[in-house]
Amino acid sequence: MDLEFGNYRLKRAERLLLGPKGPMVLSARSFDILAMLLERPDEVIGKTELFDAVWPGLVVEENTLQVHISALRKLLPAEMIVTVHGRGYKYAGPQPFGATAETPVLPRPSIAVLPFDNMSRDPEQDYFSDGITEDIIAELSKFREFLVIARNSSFQFRGKANDVAEVAKKLGVQYVVEGSVRKIGNRVRVTVQLIDASSTAHIWGEHYDRELDDIFAIQDEITQMIAARLARQARTAIASRARARPTDNMSAYEFYLRALQLAAVYETVLEAEPFLRQAVKLDPRFAAAHAMLSFVESMKFYWDYNNPGHLHSGLEIARTAFGLDPDEAYGHLATGFAHLYLRQFRQAEISLDRAVALNPNDPFILSIRAIHLNYTDRPAEALVEINEAQRRDPYAVGWYEDFRGIILTTTGRYREAMACYAKMATVPPWSLVRLIVCHSELGEIKQAQDVLARVKAHYPGLGLDEIVDTEVDYYEDPAVCSRYRAILQRVDKEE
Known part of the structure; x- marks a missing residue:
């Protein structure tokens, strides 16, 4: 009750x-x-x-x-x-x-910010218009009164002649923001409009023609005007949410925008590092750049599981970011990520909860918290969290299906987990181990042996226990991995 x-x-x-x-x-x-x-x-x-x-x-x-x-x-x-x-x-x-009577819950306004058109006639300037869009998405995401679609899904409509109503239907949103950016020398021209998708009525629009140094003020004004139009209850909070100027060095900011473009995609996240290092070199007090660098550094662990040094250096960079701004969400994400894979589960929970509180619409933050819930014996809550993440990024498949498959394997819903892995272009080794478990528990021994052969080929010279220790042993309850080890050993011995 x-x-x-x-x-x-x-x-x-x-x-x-x-x-x-x-x-x-x-x-x-x-x-x-x-x-x-x-x-x-x-x-x-x-x-x-x-x-x-x-x-x-x-x-x-x-x-x-x-x-x-x-x-x-x-x-x-x-x-x-x-x-x-x-x-x-x-x-x-x-x-x-x-x-017992149900209390009605008013739906939150849902919104997608489409990638602003680059009107500079120079494809090399795409990073700038994309970065402006991402910054506005990030700022709107901090309003928990809204459901904000993530960059990866809204950018599916980049460079297309879009029908607003059709876009809104595909993304499941009520409102759409469109705009354009023209950067010429030290001048920037930004146009923006907020559209009610159901009627295609223009709720608000504005045109800015200012010095490049004013770009942060423009972004703040756009964010606040959208918020004021969409949620009456948000108006009281708008004034307190205007950002401090993130950097006075516009060259550092442009390097940061280039990094955002790369860090938003799993396959290219590590390519963001040199741009972020250049940004913090040009402005050592650029907190957002330090926070994103801590995230990228921690993420290296996914490519190099045998080197926890990436986690420790990610923690150190995050501490630098917090010294400049304790409310950098990606610094808290990097800290939570590092503590999780260092098996410091309580510290991870505190940091990930803080990251979600600061940016409740970021799908990657929600996804990492889902994995933390899974590893700390709360897979039912983890499924809710991963579904919330994908609601904000409906066009993404990759990590959502991977994480959902991991969680479903934990719950014993093996057929559903296998369906998730089947959607992925490439199944990473940590999920191949789970796929062996799924096939085995469903009595599909031949299929389990085929996947086990792929895992062994990926790790020549490693025993089964070492493979599980490397790819799977991040559960708070050691019984989970003991069971996975036993299943792999049984599959290996089956004739």
Whole structure:
């Protein structure tokens, strides 16, 4: 049964918290803490009892509980959760009561920003118009009141004569933003329009003709005007969300834009590194460039699993970014990613939750949190998260199908997992191991042996245990990998 308290509703079956403005972003552990406090209102619940209920069988630092309590106080009126010093915490808000009637949830405005046309007549300037588009997408994504389509999917319509209504239908959005950029010397001309796809009516449009140094102010104004038109409740927050100027060095900014173009695609993400290093060389205080560089550095681990040094250097670069701006979402993503693959699961959760709070629409951030949920024995929540990620990037297949296949294998839904892998052009080694598990558990031994032969060919000289340790052993529960090892050994011995 759902619990209502004041203007809030805790939907226990869906593990969802609804507020006056709709769904609220809440980590799984914070949800469990809140549910426990609501079930025993006005009763002091000791820290030890909370640890045992929310982190059963795990040793967790005390400040981890404090971080989640702090997160709840930021979402709810702070006085709802009271600290009883020396004893624990208690819920002290409006009396909770069981509710069966469904509370209607207003849909969030959904929006796609199509790639701005490069009007400079120089294909080499595509990176600049693309970068402006990506920056606006990133800023709009910080408004949790909206559902914002990711760059990879909106850029499917680049360079085409698009019918707005058809684009909106394909992307599943209510609103579309179109625009163009012309950069000539130190001048930039930007035109933009916001369109209601259902009626193709122009809700708002503007034309800017300014010095290149004004590009950040232009982007902020575009973001804020769109936000004001789409969500009345967002208006009170708009003024506080204007960015500080990210850099005064326009050459550094142009290198950063080139890097964004490459980092947005899995296959080219590592090619972004030299542009980011040049950006931070030109402006050592460029926080966003340091944060993106920390992400790229950490991602190298996917290509070099035997070298955790990439994770440690990613953490170090992220610390530099945080020293300049503690709210750089990709710095928190890189930190969470590194802690996850270093098997520091609690630290990873805190960082990934923070990354999602800062940018709740970024599909890659949501995807990495989905993998973290999977590795920490919460595959059902992981499936919800990966579906949320793909809703924001409906044209992407690659990593979504890979991650969904991993999660479905964990849940024992082997046929569905295999269907995910079948959609991929190339199945990476870590998922080939899961594919062996799927075939074996479905009794398809010959197919399992064929995939095992491919894995062995990829890792000549490595034993099966070493292959599992390299590609799969990132589960908090060691029993999962023990089971996978046993399955591979059994397939290898079958005649």
